[in-house]
Amino acid sequence: MSGPALRQLAAHRSIHEAAHGQVKDMTASLRLLYEKGREEEGRKAEKVILEHWSDHIIAHADSEEEGLYLDVRKERPELSDTITQLKRDHDLLRKIAGAIEENLEADGSADERLVMYESLLVVNWHHSRDEEKYLLGES
Numbered sequence: 385m386s387g388p389a390l391r392q393l394a395a396h397r398s399i400h401e402a403a404h405g406q407v408k409d410m411t412a413s414l415r416l417l418y419e420k421g422r423e424e425e426g427r428k429a430e431k432v433i434l435e436h437w438s439d440h441i442i443a444h445a446d447s448e449e450e451g452l453y454l455d456v457r458k459e460r461p462e463l464s465d466t467i468t469q470l471k472r473d474h475d476l477l478r479k480i481a482g483a484i485e486e487n488l489e490a491d492g493s494a495d496e497r498l499v500m501y502e503s504l505l506v507v508n509w510h511h512s513r514d515e516e517k518y519l520l521g522e523s
């Protein structure tokens with residue numbers, strides 16, 4: 385998920401949509417597990433969800449910062465502030481995912497983690513739309 389695909393709106397958007405749809409569905413399933421009191425399965429599911437965030441969405445963010453964002457900053461210096469804002473979104477995703485991991489390891493509250501999973505989804509949804517709009521020409 386790097387190189388030329390990230391520079392094309394349709395290809396890049398489909399990467400966003402596929403990854404987002406998966407974590408959204410996984411979060412809905414996780415909520416059901418906890419609603420039914422299936423704690424042990426819930427904790428196992430969370431490890432899979434966190435891995436998914438890391439391997440698909442945060443890895444995608446890392447590769448943008450190492451490639452696409454550097455190129456855009458060079459080619460369109462007027463977008464420098466926008467790039468800074470988009471990188472802040474990536475940082476929020478990393479921070480929230482890290483906070484969930486810590487909470488899980490410390491045997492914290494599943495309700496608190498569910499709120500944080502929803503926050504990840506909200507940040508990621510707006511981030512993806514802004515990236516498509518400002519960097520890839522979606523109006």
Ligand SMILES: [Fe+2]
Pocket residue numbers: 444445448470474511515
């Ligand atoms: Fe991004």
Ligand SMILES: [Fe+2]
Pocket residue numbers: 396400444448512515
């Ligand atoms: Fe992206």
